Amino acid sequence: MTPVNAPASTRRSKRVLPGFGLTMGMTLTYLGVIVLLPVIALVLKGAEIGPARFFAIATAPRTMAALQLTLTAAAMATVFNAVYGLLMAWVLVRYDFPGKRLLDAMVDIPFALPTAVAGLALSALFATNGWYGALLEPLGIKVVFTIWGVAVAMSFTSIPFVIRAVQPVLEDLDPQYEQAAVTLGAHPFTIFCRVIFPAILPAFLVGVTLSFARSLGEFGAVVFIAGNLPMETEIASLLAVIRLEEYDYNGASVIALMLLLIALLLLAVSNLMQAQALRYKGGGS
Amino acid sequence: MQAPPPGALAPRASQFVPRLLIGVALALTAIFVVVPMAYIFHRAFAEGWRLFAANVLEPNTLHAIGLTALVAVLVLPVNIAFGIASAWLIARFTFPGRKLLLTLIEIPFSISPIIAGICYLLLYGRQGLIGPWLIAHDMQILFALPGIVMVTLFVTAPFVMREVLPLMQAQGSEQEQAALTLGASGWQVFRRVTLPNIRWALLYGAVLCGARAVGEFGGVSVVSGNIRGQTNTLPLQIELLFNDLNVTGAFAAATMLTLIALVVLVMKTLMEMRRG
Numbered sequence: 001m002t003p004v005n006a007p008a009s010t011r012r013s014k015r016v017l018p019g020f021g022l023t024m025g026m027t028l029t030y031l032g033v034i035v036l037l038p039v040i041a042l043v044l045k046g047a048e049i050g051p052a053r054f055f056a057i058a059t060a061p062r063t064m065a066a067l068q069l070t071l072t073a074a075a076m077a078t079v080f081n082a083v084y085g086l087l088m089a090w091v092l093v094r095y096d097f098p099g100k101r102l103l104d105a106m107v108d109i110p111f112a113l114p115t116a117v118a119g120l121a122l123s124a125l126f127a128t129n130g131w132y133g134a135l136l137e138p139l140g141i142k143v144v145f146t147i148w149g150v151a152v153a154m155s156f157t158s159i160p161f162v163i164r165a166v167q168p169v170l171e172d173l174d175p176q177y178e179q180a181a182v183t184l185g186a187h188p189f190t191i192f193c194r195v196i197f198p199a200i201l202p203a204f205l206v207g208v209t210l211s212f213a214r215s216l217g218e219f220g221a222v223v224f225i226a227g228n229l230p231m232e233t234e235i236a237s238l239l240a241v242i243r244l245e246e247y248d249y250n251g252a253s254v255i256a257l258m259l260l261l262i263a264l265l266l267l268a269v270s271n272l273m274q275a276q277a278l279r280y281k282g283g284g285s
Numbered sequence: 286m287q288a289p290p291p292g293a294l295a296p297r298a299s300q301f302v303p304r305l306l307i308g309v310a311l312a313l314t315a316i317f318v319v320v321p322m323a324y325i326f327h328r329a330f331a332e333g334w335r336l337f338a339a340n341v342l343e344p345n346t347l348h349a350i351g352l353t354a355l356v357a358v359l360v361l362p363v364n365i366a367f368g369i370a371s372a373w374l375i376a377r378f379t380f381p382g383r384k385l386l387l388t389l390i391e392i393p394f395s396i397s398p399i400i401a402g403i404c405y406l407l408l409y410g411r412q413g414l415i416g417p418w419l420i421a422h423d424m425q426i427l428f429a430l431p432g433i434v435m436v437t438l439f440v441t442a443p444f445v446m447r448e449v450l451p452l453m454q455a456q457g458s459e460q461e462q463a464a465l466t467l468g469a470s471g472w473q474v475f476r477r478v479t480l481p482n483i484r485w486a487l488l489y490g491a492v493l494c495g496a497r498a499v500g501e502f503g504g505v506s507v508v509s510g511n512i513r514g515q516t517n518t519l520p521l522q523i524e525l526l527f528n529d530l531n532v533t534g535a536f537a538a539a540t541m542l543t544l545i546a547l548v549v550l551v552m553k554t555l556m557e558m559r560r561g
Contacts, residue, residue, distance in 0.1 A: 017377045017458055018471035024380075026370035030363075031389055034438045038404035039396075041414050045407045084313055091310040095303050103311065105554045109318045112546035112553075114500025116520035117539040120527055121321040124328060124536075131324070132316075156317060188302070217397025220502035220520065224527065237399040241507060244403065249412055256403040260396060267395040271388070 042260065045253040057254040065231045066239040067258070073147050073235070074215035077155035081211045085162025086204065092163070093170040110159045115220030118156055123225040126152065145227030150235060153222040154215035161214065165207030169200050169277070202277030206270050213266040216259065325543050328536040340537035345514045349522035350541060355430070356518060357498040360437045364494050365487070368445025373479070375446075376453035377461075393442045401439045402507025405432060428510030433518065436504040441494045448490030449483050456482055489556050496549045500542055 046054065057063060092104055110118065125132045126143040136143060143149045173196065181191045197204075219237045226233040234242075236255055243251035330337050340346065375387055393401065409426045410416045419426060426432045460482070464474045480487075502520040509516040517525060519538060526535035 016465065017461060018465075018474075019373060020378050020380075023370040023374040026367060027374050027386065027390075030367040030371075030438070030442070031386075034435060035389065035393060035442060038401065038408045038439070041408035042400070042404045044414065084317075087306060088310050088314070091307050095307055097307050099311075101554070103314060105550055106314055106318055108550055108553055109322055109546065112496060112549040113322060114496075114502065114520050114542045114546070116502040116523050117325060117500070117542050117546075118321065120523055120535055120539050121324050121328075123527075124532065125321060125324055131320070156321070159318065213395060217395075217399070219397060219399045219506075224524070237397055237503070240403060241399060244406060244507065249407065249410075252403055253407060256400045260400050263395045263397065263400070264392075267388075267392070 039260075042253060042256055045249065046257040049250050049254065053250065054254055057251055058258060062230060062234075062239065063236075063251075063255060066234050066236040066255075069147060069150065069233065070216055070236040073150035074154055074212055076147070076151040077158065077215045078208055078212040080151075080155050081158055081162050082204070082208050084159070085207060085211070086166060088163045089166035089170055093167060107160050107163050110156050115157055115218065116224070119153055119221035119224030122153055122156060122221065123149070126225065144225055145229070145233060147233065149225040149227070150222050150233060153225045154218050157218050157221050158211040158214040161211040162204065162207035165203045165210070166200050169203040170196075173199055202273055206273045206277060209266055209270040209273065213263055213270070216262060216266075322543060322546075325536055325539050328533065329540045332533055336533065337537050337540075340531075340534040341541070343534065345517065346519075346522055346526075346534070346538050348514050349517045349519045349538070352430075352433075352517070353499050353519040356433055356437055357495050359430075359434050360441060360498045361491060361495055363438060364441050364498075365445050365491055367442070368449055368490060368494075369483075369487070371446045372449040372453050372483075376450055377458055390446055391443045393439055398436070398440045398501060398504035399507060401436055402504040405436055405439075405504075405508050427508050428512065428516055430516075432508040433505050433516065436508050437498050437501050440501050440504050441497050444494035444497060445487065445490035448486040448493070452483050452486045453479075485556065485559065489552055492549055492552050496545050499545055 049057075088103075088107065092100065092107075123144060124130050126136070126149060127133045128137050128142075128144070133144060141148070143152055177195050177199075178191055181195050186194070217237065219235070222235050223238055226235065226238075228234050228238055236259055240252045240255040240259070243249075243255065329340075341350075371386075371390055375383060406427065407413050408415055409419060409432065411420070426435070460478050461474050464478050465471075469477065499518075500520060501518075502524075505518055506521055506524075509518065509521060511517055511521055511525070513525065519542060523535045523538045523542075526532075526538060
C-alpha cells in the first residue's frame, strides 16, 4: 500500500469490516416495522384521547381495581421470588450435593415452559380437588380465583430472574473479606448480612426489578388461575383485552399505555442498577 | 477469648445449616417447578394412551399444531437473519446511537406481549392507523397468519441477537480482518469465519426463539381472533379446551409444548457443559 493511502485507511480503520450498510438496513427495517411502528400507533392513539379523558379512564374504579390487583399480586410474587431466589443462588453456588446440576437446570423450567401451559398446570394443581388445593383447603387457604392464584402464576413465570442475577456475582465474590471476617470471629449469619449481602445487593435488586416487571406483564399463566372476576381478580392487561373486545379502543389504549410506561420505567431502573452493579464489581476486583 | 481458626468450629457448626438450606431449596423447587411440569404428563395420560392420542389427533388441535409449526417456520429464518445482522452491527461497528439501538432491540423483553398485541390492533385494526388503507386494498393482517407472525416476531426480537452478540464481542474481529486481508470476500468471511465461530450460540438462540414462538400466548391471542380451526395456535387451543372444560384435552395439547420446553432445557445444559 502506498503511503498516500495510509491516512485514509487509518481514519476508516473502524469500518474495515464489510456489511455496515446491509446490517444497519436489516436491523432498522425489522425494528421499524415489527417493533417501533406498532408502539408509535399506541402512543399516537394515547395522544389523540387527550389528558382529561385519559385521566377519567385511568381513574375509573374498574381500571383502578385492576391496576391495584396487578401491582399487589406482582409485589407478593416478587417477595417470594426474592427470598427463594436468594436461597437458590446461595445453595447452588456455595454447597455441593448430589443432583446440583439437575437442580440448576430445573430453575429454567419457568422460562422454557409456555405460560399457557404453566397456567393450565397451576390452576389444576391448586384447584380445590387438585393435589395442592386439596391440601390447602382444610387450612382455609383458597388459591384459585383469588389474588393468591394471581400471585402464584406471576411468581412461577418469573422465578429464574433473581437466581440468575445473583448466581454469577456470588460465584465471583472475592473470598478474602469473608475469610477476614471469619478470622475476626464473626458469626456466619453476621458475615452474610455485613459482608456478602452488601456485595450482591446491586445484582439482587436488578433481579428483583426484572421479576417484578415480568410479573406485571404476565398474562397467559394468570388468566387460567385467576377466575378473572371484574373488580376482584381481573389483572390490568386482561382488562385492556376486554376493552378491545368491547371495541373500546380508548379504554384499551389508556391501560396499555400505563402498563407500557411502568414497564419502561422499570427497564430504566434496572439498566441504571445494572450499570451500578458493574461498577461495584469492577471496583471490588 | 481467641477466635478459633477457620475450619475448627466450622464443620460441626455448619453441617446443620447447609443441609437445612439445601433441603428447603430442593423442596421448594420440587413443589413450585418440577411437580407442575410433571403434572402435565400425569394429567394428559391419566385416562390412557388411547384418549391421549384421540385428543392430540382431534381436528382443531391438529390444525393448531400445524399452524403453530408454520408460524415458527416463518418466524425463525427472519429472526435468525435479524439476530445475526444486529449482533454484527453492534459488535463490529461503532456509530452514534449504538447503545440506544441495543436498548430498542431488547425492549420487547420488557413489554408485556399483551401490549404488543394491542399496539398491532391500533396499527392494523379497522380503526387503526393503517387499517382503513388495508381494507381499501383488500389486505388482511389481523385475525390471520400475517398478524400472528408479526406479533411473534415482536416478542422474539432479541432472542438470537442476545445469544450471538456476547460471543461476537468476546471473540473480537482479528480472524475476520485476517481473512479480509488475505483477499476473502465479505460473504466468504461470514460463511467461513464468523458463522463457524458463533454456530452454537446461534443454534441455542434459534431454539430459544422457536420455543418462544410456539409458546406465545398473550400477544397472539389479541391479534389472532381465536377462530377455531383457522387462527388458533396451540397455546390458544389449550385455553379454548380448558374453557370448554375438556381439561384432559387441554393437557394433551400442552404435552406438545412441554416437550419443546424440555428440548430447550437439555440444550441449555449441554451448552453450559461445553462452556464449563
